[in-house]
Amino acid sequence: MKRHIILILLLACTATFAFGAAQKEATTSVFRAAMTTNPLSLDEGFSSTTATRQTSAYIFETLFTFGDAYDIIPQLVDTYTVSADRLVYDMQLRKGIKFHNGKEMTAEDVKASFDRFVTGTHLAGATFKEVKSLEITGPYSIRFTLGAPITLLESLALPPRMIIIPKEIAEKNKTNELRGADVIGTGPYKLGEWLPDVHVKFLKFTDYVPDSRYDKATGLGGKRIAMFDEIFFLPVPEAESRIAGLETGEFDFAESIPVTSYSRISKNSNVISSIVKPRWSILVELNHAEPPMNNLDFRKALVHALDMGKVLQAVSSGVGTFVRLDPSLFAEEQAYFTTIGSGGIYNNQDLAKVKEYLAKAGYKGEQITYLVNKDFDWMYKACISLSEQWQAAGINVKLEFYDWASQIKKAQSLKGWHINQTGWSPRLDPAVVISSFKSGLVTSYNYANPKMDKLLDDIRIGNDFTVRKSIWDQIQKLVWDDIANIKIGDYFELEAINKKYQGFTSFYVIPRFWNVSAK
Amino acid sequence: MFSYIIKRILILIPTWILLGILIFFIINMIPGDPVAIMLGTESAENAEIIRERMGLNKPIVERLGIWIFDLLRGDLGESYFLGRSVAQSILERIPVTLSLAFFGMLFSVIIGIPLGILASLKPNSLRDTSIMGFSLLGISIPEFFLGLLLIYALSLGLNLFPSGGYSPLSRGAFSWIRSLFLPSLSIGIIWSAYIARLMRSSMLEVLNQDFITTARAKGQTEYIVVMKHALRNGILPIVTAIGMIFALLLSGAFITEYLFRLPGAGSLIISSIKKRDYPVVQGGLLFFASSILLVNLLVDILYAFIDPRIKYGKKS
Numbered sequence: 001m002k003r004h005i006i007l008i009l010l011l012a013c014t015a016t017f018a019f020g021a022a023q024k025e026a027t028t029s030v031f032r033a034a035m036t037t038n039p040l041s042l043d044e045g046f047s048s049t050t051a052t053r054q055t056s057a058y059i060f061e062t063l064f065t066f067g068d069a070y071d072i073i074p075q076l077v078d079t080y081t082v083s084a085d086r087l088v089y090d091m092q093l094r095k096g097i098k099f100h101n102g103k104e105m106t107a108e109d110v111k112a113s114f115d116r117f118v119t120g121t122h123l124a125g126a127t128f129k130e131v132k133s134l135e136i137t138g139p140y141s142i143r144f145t146l147g148a149p150i151t152l153l154e155s156l157a158l159p160p161r162m163i164i165i166p167k168e169i170a171e172k173n174k175t176n177e178l179r180g181a182d183v184i185g186t187g188p189y190k191l192g193e194w195l196p197d198v199h200v201k202f203l204k205f206t207d208y209v210p211d212s213r214y215d216k217a218t219g220l221g222g223k224r225i226a227m228f229d230e231i232f233f234l235p236v237p238e239a240e241s242r243i244a245g246l247e248t249g250e251f252d253f254a255e256s257i258p259v260t261s262y263s264r265i266s267k268n269s270n271v272i273s274s275i276v277k278p279r280w281s282i283l284v285e286l287n288h289a290e291p292p293m294n295n296l297d298f299r300k301a302l303v304h305a306l307d308m309g310k311v312l313q314a315v316s317s318g319v320g321t322f323v324r325l326d327p328s329l330f331a332e333e334q335a336y337f338t339t340i341g342s343g344g345i346y347n348n349q350d351l352a353k354v355k356e357y358l359a360k361a362g363y364k365g366e367q368i369t370y371l372v373n374k375d376f377d378w379m380y381k382a383c384i385s386l387s388e389q390w391q392a393a394g395i396n397v398k399l400e401f402y403d404w405a406s407q408i409k410k411a412q413s414l415k416g417w418h419i420n421q422t423g424w425s426p427r428l429d430p431a432v433v434i435s436s437f438k439s440g441l442v443t444s445y446n447y448a449n450p451k452m453d454k455l456l457d458d459i460r461i462g463n464d465f466t467v468r469k470s471i472w473d474q475i476q477k478l479v480w481d482d483i484a485n486i487k488i489g490d491y492f493e494l495e496a497i498n499k500k501y502q503g504f505t506s507f508y509v510i511p512r513f514w515n516v517s518a519k
Numbered sequence: 520m521f522s523y524i525i526k527r528i529l530i531l532i533p534t535w536i537l538l539g540i541l542i543f544f545i546i547n548m549i550p551g552d553p554v555a556i557m558l559g560t561e562s563a564e565n566a567e568i569i570r571e572r573m574g575l576n577k578p579i580v581e582r583l584g585i586w587i588f589d590l591l592r593g594d595l596g597e598s599y600f601l602g603r604s605v606a607q608s609i610l611e612r613i614p615v616t617l618s619l620a621f622f623g624m625l626f627s628v629i630i631g632i633p634l635g636i637l638a639s640l641k642p643n644s645l646r647d648t649s650i651m652g653f654s655l656l657g658i659s660i661p662e663f664f665l666g667l668l669l670i671y672a673l674s675l676g677l678n679l680f681p682s683g684g685y686s687p688l689s690r691g692a693f694s695w696i697r698s699l700f701l702p703s704l705s706i707g708i709i710w711s712a713y714i715a716r717l718m719r720s721s722m723l724e725v726l727n728q729d730f731i732t733t734a735r736a737k738g739q740t741e742y743i744v745v746m747k748h749a750l751r752n753g754i755l756p757i758v759t760a761i762g763m764i765f766a767l768l769l770s771g772a773f774i775t776e777y778l779f780r781l782p783g784a785g786s787l788i789i790s791s792i793k794k795r796d797y798p799v800v801q802g803g804l805l806f807f808a809s810s811i812l813l814v815n816l817l818v819d820i821l822y823a824f825i826d827p828r829i830k831y832g833k834k835s
Binding site for chain 1: 553566602671
């Protein structure tokens, strides 16, 4: 009897809480996106993580940005001219652009933003070291004067982006991260609230001026229109929770859904799945100072030991839609894609050649330390397949597991390791790849080749696309000739949106909910 | 009693200092680098400048000295990544953690104590075996798996509760309780299994004592015997257990928080460890360790109220 009473009480509680009317926002249109993680900062000058880029794209804009085809397009710049020697850029700014605090954007704000970004933030690095001056030539016009004809427009568009903020905010936060009320940009959404691990809330910026030069939104620019009154980015690190929330309708969107759930998501008539292509380049970086990795023959043996298809099969759990054999550091959707230099070496498993190269390198079975992690499931699956293939080819690979933070630290110590498992987000321009191959930089892991250094210097020159593409082809060829690192293939991610919305397409690492609306 | 409490508080001080030093060294000595997390893998050019700004270029002992000095001034420091102070970060999590701990505890007591009593009344019967079977299952089932089962059954299947997320009390009691129901039930089921076992063995011990036989011989009803005489004596170990469980829950039920997207203390500490946000980990661990020490003290004091035989500060 007592047991029955307890059961009845429990059921009564359950029913009371479950069937009551849910409180809903009746008048405001709200969009809820389940994201994998929390931004570490809302200021791109202080964090280069994906989550920061994702949130920043809604709040801030830049002078130039990327279009759908990863092409450079003006955003806050109206028109511009370049001198014949490519050293002077005159830019006219768009008029009538409002900041979220109501102030109109002028050349003063652009100069203050540039000065802050270059001298006060963490991430500007050497990007603009060739900029000799930025002058204000009128209320809405500026002039960049360069010491060398670098790729200025690309640098202004590339993440970490040189965001345009009000002059007074830039001067107040000369060396500080933008926080709270100082997070003010010109984007279609303004910051409502940032509660770490809870949400980032964006509010529609009603004074936003859509860029009428374009018919529609493209890349991170174009004619962006805020359709929802509020957008919430909710950090939901657990994949099953993201899927469950999407299925129950608590989330309107979920990013990075495991490929193993592809059929489940595809069968759900309430959601539309979308594949983010390109998303990840799976590759391993090599420590060129650590013997025997300093020997090219040994590095060649490493590549010839691999059947890349097997690795990709492991990574995608056999769902081929999410992987692609690809020797290029730029994906085939991007203008710099090339397979030059990969013939006969990429995905050309040949154990006889492995034996021959190992003998040439004088390899005697020394232990090869391979830095790996379990933070990224696909990296873990890749490293298991790769290490098995290397071991089968007679290379004594030992896995050393770290969490992601420790792995980066260990890799950048440049000691005690040979292979580093990693993945690259899409590189938007060859200039971004410089830090991976330029001699003397920590992130090039002791790789040094004067020919590569010269090519990397050349690719920074603001030539037209054809010239830069031919330089990039030479760089990509040299990457394979030297086995500077080993590209395994491409891995795509799955994301999904509720069927009641229209206008969503996947792009880069940033889900774009501007111009998305209810059907 | 009063002098006992003062004595206990005085003992807390050296424990607290030792704890602080230990926490500082452990978190600072694990590999990893917040600067690398901040910069990502694409650029390491400004690493030294950032390290200097964060104060990470100083020797570890000097950093410990600065931290303790700031602590004594009541300053737990500033998070590297959360855009706010450590104290504010912790304070924001307390309502979630307290709510989850309270409801989790409530479920475990509501389920665990009656089950333990029921099992003890007919030892080795089918009822006892069934309850102990449930208890074994509750102890053995991984928190993560039970949470997922509840989400699938009550959220995805029956659509009774949200699959996760936290709605603060300020948005209404109904949505607050609704958002906490599944995670609290998940915690409650697991800890109720432990409480039921403890309650059963404690009750069995009491029910075999002479005063229970006397009470029965006096003709008192079974309800009075069990609920008045046996339960009052049998509940003491449960109070200790509840105190310990509550203290543990206060420091965060990370897996439950993670699965149900609750921004509580556990997720704060774990995500800060992942990012090597040293000030938050140090301040957070110290804060929650202190809360465990305090809850223990409170439980000891509570003992004296429940059991009049216990007299602190007096020699027997």
